[in-house]
Amino acid sequence: MTETSTLIILGASGDLTERLLLPGLASLLKSDRGVDVKLIGTGRSERSPKEWDAVVKTAFNGDAGSDLAKRTLASSEYIQGDPTSPAHLEKLFEASEGDPVMYFALPPAISVKVIKALEKITLPEGLRLALEKPFGSDEAGARDLNEELLKVVSEDRIHRTDHFLGRSTVLDIIGLRFANRLFEPVWNSDNIAKVEIFYDEILGLEGRAQYYDKAGALIDMIQSHLLQILAIIAMDAPASIDAVELRSEIARVLRATWVKDGDPITASRRGQYAAGTISGKEVPAYADEDGVDDARQTETLAEVEFEIKTRRWAGVPFVLRSGKGMSKIRKEVLITFKPVPVLPAGLKGASSPDSLRIEISPETLELGVTTNGKGNPFSLEKSVFKTDLGKPELTPYGEVLSGIFHDDPTLSIRGDVAERCWAIVQPVIDAWKSNMVPLETYPAGSSGPVEWETSKEA
Numbered sequence: 001m002t003e004t005s006t007l008i009i010l011g012a013s014g015d016l017t018e019r020l021l022l023p024g025l026a027s028l029l030k031s032d033r034g035v036d037v038k039l040i041g042t043g044r045s046e047r048s049p050k051e052w053d054a055v056v057k058t059a060f061n062g063d064a065g066s067d068l069a070k071r072t073l074a075s076s077e078y079i080q081g082d083p084t085s086p087a088h089l090e091k092l093f094e095a096s097e098g099d100p101v102m103y104f105a106l107p108p109a110i111s112v113k114v115i116k117a118l119e120k121i122t123l124p125e126g127l128r129l130a131l132e133k134p135f136g137s138d139e140a141g142a143r144d145l146n147e148e149l150l151k152v153v154s155e156d157r158i159h160r161t162d163h164f165l166g167r168s169t170v171l172d173i174i175g176l177r178f179a180n181r182l183f184e185p186v187w188n189s190d191n192i193a194k195v196e197i198f199y200d201e202i203l204g205l206e207g208r209a210q211y212y213d214k215a216g217a218l219i220d221m222i223q224s225h226l227l228q229i230l231a232i233i234a235m236d237a238p239a240s241i242d243a244v245e246l247r248s249e250i251a252r253v254l255r256a257t258w259v260k261d262g263d264p265i266t267a268s269r270r271g272q273y274a275a276g277t278i279s280g281k282e283v284p285a286y287a288d289e290d291g292v293d294d295a296r297q298t299e300t301l302a303e304v305e306f307e308i309k310t311r312r313w314a315g316v317p318f319v320l321r322s323g324k325g326m327s328k329i330r331k332e333v334l335i336t337f338k339p340v341p342v343l344p345a346g347l348k349g350a351s352s353p354d355s356l357r358i359e360i361s362p363e364t365l366e367l368g369v370t371t372n373g374k375g376n377p378f379s380l381e382k383s384v385f386k387t388d389l390g391k392p393e394l395t396p397y398g399e400v401l402s403g404i405f406h407d408d409p410t411l412s413i414r415g416d417v418a419e420r421c422w423a424i425v426q427p428v429i430d431a432w433k434s435n436m437v438p439l440e441t442y443p444a445g446s447s448g449p450v451e452w453e454t455s456k457e458a
């Protein structure tokens with residue numbers, strides 16, 4: 001029997017808890033990495049025991065079969081109260097068993113108040129804190145937040161979560177790069193022409209104006225998730241996959257990452273969707289959605305070109321893009337290789353370069369290589385080898401929670417990295433705020449503003 005821990009979820013009435021966190025917990029409990037967890041949800045909203053039970057049961061849908069999941073369901077409770085109140089936090093710790101994990105599923109400004117409240121009370125030994133993105137609202141804010149957190153617990157007990165690092169395809173990149181002879185020798189500017197990371201969704205705002213309108217695509221996706229993927233793609237080989245080595249390599253490569261030529265005006269573009277049609281459904285303009293303040297000029301599509309100033313990557317553009325209300329889902333890393341230095345005379349080149357596409361969702365790997373033509377062998381073609389990487393046993397949040405419960409911060413963002421990711425995008429934030437980059441529009445359900453070139457399919 002494993003030791004019991006308690007998962008205290010602050011903001012348990014929110015979207016993250018119901019949609020991602022609890023299903024992630026369920027996937028962990030039924031896996032062979034499962035732990036014995038008492039679950040406590042809390043928030044200012046009222047929830048009767050029956051209502052809370054229903055929320056947890058729905059999230060555990062089909063997963064309640066394991067003994068660990070059954071025990072969590074049976075012991076789970078909702079304790080109503082204000083998470084910023086020291087007395088309420090004490091009550092939550094009193095109801096805990098074993099070492100508690102406090103998960104901040106809260107708006108970031110409220111999380112800061114909770115941390116200040118934690119400073120006022122005696123904390124249980126072994127307390128671990130899990131914080132969501134966005135971590136702070138700029139570099140100085142992230143630094144202040146780090147300082148506050150360190151007054152409460154040590155760095156190894158702070159988990160700044162980024163569930164993209166728990167996504168199996170992102171983790172697969174580590175194996176792909178460092179566990180075979182095929183790719184690592186060519187993983188550099190001698191052979192790679194361009195790296196693009198796309199995260200395009202067909203979904204529009206979906207009622208999340210309160211959060212999204214203040215963040216926008218740049219902060220919601222590029223500043224956090226996509227920079228982490230860039231780091232995994234571009235880092236040097238870590239000596240081992242652990243919290244020290246992996247996170248040091250991530251930090252090192254991000255310290256060398258900059259907006260291309262230091263010029264956000266030429267290196268970035270932004271757009272906002274206008275009314276349009278997505279999958280046959282009419283979608284209102286972003287600016288007309290409930291809760292949107294047009295004066296904020298929030299972008300729903302963001303693209304930034306970065307450069308990595310290292311021997312390995314000098315001159316290779318890293319283009320990161322994320323959009324809402326797009327015509328198709330495109331969640332992938334696309335690596336485009338350079339052509340061979342010279343083609344033997346008599347061979348007619350293929351129409352597009354060799355490429356490697358790592359699809360984040362669904363999880364697939366697609367290698368496009370030049371081969372002899374099927375009809376005329378001297379007229380080269382592109383052949384595509386595709387494999388399904390398979391569904392992982394844990395959801396990304398299950399992976400995140402596994403790291404937290406097993407005291408392994410390997411997949412958590414280190415404090416300095418959280419600050420660095422803000423510093424990397426700050427020139428773009430500033431340029432956009434002062435309107436130095438125009439906010440273009442695109443119809444919902446399109447591939448973006450007409451003049452934006454999209455990368456050719458591999």
Ligand code: NDP
Binds near residue numbers: 044134210
């Ligand atoms: P919500 O906006 O749904 O808020 C979560 C809960 O916070 C609410 O249900 C509310 O509970 C509580 N809350 C809101 N305002 C206050 C306040 N003034 N004082 C005390 N409690 C308050 O957030 P999400 O669940 O969507 O997200 C939570 C965190 O996770 C955020 O940091 C977000 O950026 C991050 N995140 C969210 C994702 C998502 O898909 N939802 C994805 C990735 C990260 P009550 O009223 O009961 O107190």
